[in-house]
Amino acid sequence: MTGERAPLDLGFLSFERGAHLLVARALRGIPIGGRVLVTGGDPALGVHLRAWARQRGHGFTPVPERSATWELVRGPSELQRWQGAERAGGPGVDGIVDRPPARWGLAARGALVEPGGPEPRFDIDRREVVWADLAPRLYAHAAAAQWDPATAVDWAAAPAEPVPADVEAAVVQVMTYLVENEQAALVVPAGLLARVHPHFREVQQLLAVQAADEARHVEVFSRRATLHGGPMGTSSAGGRSSLASLLAEPDFSLASFLLSVLGEGSFLALLGFLEQYAPDPVTARITHLARVDEARHVAFGVAHLEHQSSLDPTLRGALRSAIERRHDALVDTAGLNADVFDALVLLAAGGWTPAAIARGHARVQELQHAMDDGRRQRLARLGFPPDEAAELSALHTRNFM
Amino acid sequence: MTTLMGGVAYDPKVVTIWDGFRRWLRGQALDFDYVLYSHYERQVEDLVAGHVHAAWNSPLAWVRSARLAAARGRRVESAVMRDTDQDLTSVVVVRADSPARDVADLAGATVAVGAVDSPQSTLIPLSFLRGEGVRDLAVRRFDVGVGLHGDHIGGERDAARALVAGEVDAACMIDGNHLLFGQEGTLPAGTTRVLAQTPVYDHCTMAIVDTAPPEEAAEFVRLLGTMSYADPEVRPLLDLEGLKQWVPGRMSGFGPLTRAVDEVGFYDASGGVTAAEYAP
Ligand SMILES: [Fe+2]
Numbered sequence: 001m002t003g004e005r006a007p008l009d010l011g012f013l014s015f016e017r018g019a020h021l022l023v024a025r026a027l028r029g030i031p032i033g034g035r036v037l038v039t040g041g042d043p044a045l046g047v048h049l050r051a052w053a054r055q056r057g058h059g060f061t062p063v064p065e066r067s068a069t070w071e072l073v074r075g076p077s078e079l080q081r082w083q084g085a086e087r088a089g090g091p092g093v094d095g096i097v098d099r100p101p102a103r104w105g106l107a108a109r110g111a112l113v114e115p116g117g118p119e120p121r122f123d124i125d126r127r128e129v130v131w132a133d134l135a136p137r138l139y140a141h142a143a144a145a146q147w148d149p150a151t152a153v154d155w156a157a158a159p160a161e162p163v164p165a166d167v168e169a170a171v172v173q174v175m176t177y178l179v180e181n182e183q184a185a186l187v188v189p190a191g192l193l194a195r196v197h198p199h200f201r202e203v204q205q206l207l208a209v210q211a212a213d214e215a216r217h218v219e220v221f222s223r224r225a226t227l228h229g230g231p232m233g234t235s236s237a238g239g240r241s242s243l244a245s246l247l248a249e250p251d252f253s254l255a256s257f258l259l260s261v262l263g264e265g266s267f268l269a270l271l272g273f274l275e276q277y278a279p280d281p282v283t284a285r286i287t288h289l290a291r292v293d294e295a296r297h298v299a300f301g302v303a304h305l306e307h308q309s310s311l312d313p314t315l316r317g318a319l320r321s322a323i324e325r326r327h328d329a330l331v332d333t334a335g336l337n338a339d340v341f342d343a344l345v346l347l348a349a350g351g352w353t354p355a356a357i358a359r360g361h362a363r364v365q366e367l368q369h370a371m372d373d374g375r376r377q378r379l380a381r382l383g384f385p386p387d388e389a390a391e392l393s394a395l396h397t398r399n400f401m
Numbered sequence: 402m403t404t405l406m407g408g409v410a411y412d413p414k415v416v417t418i419w420d421g422f423r424r425w426l427r428g429q430a431l432d433f434d435y436v437l438y439s440h441y442e443r444q445v446e447d448l449v450a451g452h453v454h455a456a457w458n459s460p461l462a463w464v465r466s467a468r469l470a471a472a473r474g475r476r477v478e479s480a481v482m483r484d485t486d487q488d489l490t491s492v493v494v495v496r497a498d499s500p501a502r503d504v505a506d507l508a509g510a511t512v513a514v515g516a517v518d519s520p521q522s523t524l525i526p527l528s529f530l531r532g533e534g535v536r537d538l539a540v541r542r543f544d545v546g547v548g549l550h551g552d553h554i555g556g557e558r559d560a561a562r563a564l565v566a567g568e569v570d571a572a573c574m575i576d577g578n579h580l581l582f583g584q585e586g587t588l589p590a591g592t593t594r595v596l597a598q599t600p601v602y603d604h605c606t607m608a609i610v611d612t613a614p615p616e617e618a619a620e621f622v623r624l625l626g627t628m629s630y631a632d633p634e635v636r637p638l639l640d641l642e643g644l645k646q647w648v649p650g651r652m653s654g655f656g657p658l659t660r661a662v663d664e665v666g667f668y669d670a671s672g673g674v675t676a677a678e679y680a681p
């Protein structure tokens with residue numbers, strides 16, 4: 001036995017208590033073929049060193065002239081394992097690559113990735129499709145703005161004056177409608193989230209927190225619907241057809257366009273309307289809270305598509321076809337549940353006199369104008385000229401979402 | 402001609418392992434296939450009869466293959482081994498508070514061992530204790546996976562548990578499992594002591610019978626030798642099978658087991674199964 005041998009004294013540390021960490025560290029400090037002279041007082045050390053070294057491909061020999069001393073020769077396997085390893089981009093947003101390979105899979109961005117292993121399919125994997133510079137900031141904002149339905153809402157708050165039974169029924173009908181829309185708004189980002197390459201983790205985080213927002217909306221609207229023990233309202237086939245057509249859109253950009261820009265954009269006006277005409281403080285509070293969340297969802301959708309349409313002039317054509325396709329698919333369906341329309345009128349009317357009903361009806365028409373205005377503005381931000389924006393806004397589903 | 406290898410299905414992962422080797426070897430243009438056996442004895446008989454060309458043998462299966470082949474005028478070769486199959490040891494373990502200071506102190510004691518056909522936790526350590534002159538030893542056997550020649554870890558673990566529970570005075574196991582049992586807590590740290598360690602011996606080997614087509618057999622061995630731990634396609638297979646590298650086979654490491662087999666009459670000189678209480 002010749003040549004340098006790096007000494008390693010393990011004291012009385014045993015392999016049952018982590019001695020391998022020190023041994024592995026000593027071996028990492030020397031070249032392949034280099035030697036470490038290990039000494040130690042644990043009685044089983046010789047047995048364990050021999051077994052450990054064999055399993056890890058290091059040479060092992062007892063040193064005959066000395067007791068409790070063994071020589072290890074560093075084997076190549078640890079270096080071989082990391083041969084050809086690559087960094088999965090960089091940890092910051094400046095380390096995002098255009099198209100992360102499937103083999104990076106679930107590895108953290110910037111991690112050193114051992115070659116081999118599975119290649120999970122994340123089909124939304126192109127930066128130009130999925131990325132928006134606004135995503136990290138919106139995520140941070142959304143994470144800070146999470147509210148707890150149990151404490152953010154005073155569920156026992158009483159209305160200023162008693163709510164008549166038919167007005168309560170109108171609230172329940174609107175809540176029933178909101179829940180099914182929120183469920184669609186939950187499923188769509190959740191489905192997209194599972195398809196986004198984890199390299200774009202900020203986008204995944206944003207979609208996740210958006211899904212969490214929708215989960216809360218589902219909860220508070222369900223809870224308000226059943227607050228006074230009445231039966232739930234109706235769910236129309238036409239409304240569900242409209243939502244099903246949202247779920248059917250596989251393309252990330254188009255799904256985000258139909259859901260966030262057009263659907264959630266229209267809901268901003270609807271939730272504002274409900275907050276304004278709510279007959280009770282609970283309804284006013286929950287529609288307010290949901291509206292704040294929805295504003296973020298709309299902001300991401302618009303920012304993302306605005307950025308994309310500035311890069312890709314053909315995008316607007318694709319967006320236009322998406323609206324038209326959806327319109328054609330829904331043309332023979334009823335659109336908005338008639339019960340929901342009537343409930344909105346009654347809530348805005350605040351009573352059953354002919355004058356009140358006329359007032360309520362006019363307010364619902366104002367709501368529809370406000371929704372249309374909002375859609376046209378957002379379409380304009382994506383670069384559509386005013387006349388085309390007006391035309392496309394008119395093709396949007398009568399179900400609002 | 403298809404090169405056919407036998408393997409023993411001691412665990413469901415064996416299918417994953419040999420399927421992976423099959424795919425890789427066929428990718429290297431070797432027409433290779435495998436068959437699985439439920440125990441080693443039939444695999445050995447089929448190897449010597451030429452029904453398979455190669456057999457991934459336990460050390461005990463190697464001893465029998467060599468005897469059976471010789472008795473029928475055939476020869477088997479220990480062609481290739483894992484780097485982890487060479488220079489293994491077994492240990493005799495007692496509780497930390499045991500009065501035994503030396504193996505001789507085990508006279509009249511009860512020692513726990515693995516399955517009747519386990520080279521590392523039964524045959525070799527008991528032979529070692531006999532060689533050390535320990536007399537009146539009572540043996541408590543843990544027959545888990547009989548026919549698998551100790552590939553199933555269950556018997557060794559049960560022996561270790563019996564030691565901790567105070568049911569026996571000593572227990573025998575392979576060095577690597579002593580390390581594992583200490584780390585996983587089967588043998589809580591500080592509660593046991595290694596009383597003795599056997600001399601080194603070898604473990605599994607790829608046995609090839611002389612009736613195998615020589616070129617294909619040589620190519621099979623050559624290809625295994627080229628498998629590199631640096632290759633990401635190969636590395637998971639090597640990790641599953643527990644090696645970093647295939648190394649040339651040798652016959653020099655089967656002495657302790659051969660002695661043990663003869664002492665207890667596990668096999669006769671022509672490879673017949675003569676072991677008592679052995680029914681794979
Ligand atoms: Fe929502």
Ligand SMILES: [Fe+2]
Nearest residue numbers: 185264294297
């Ligand atoms: Fe939303």
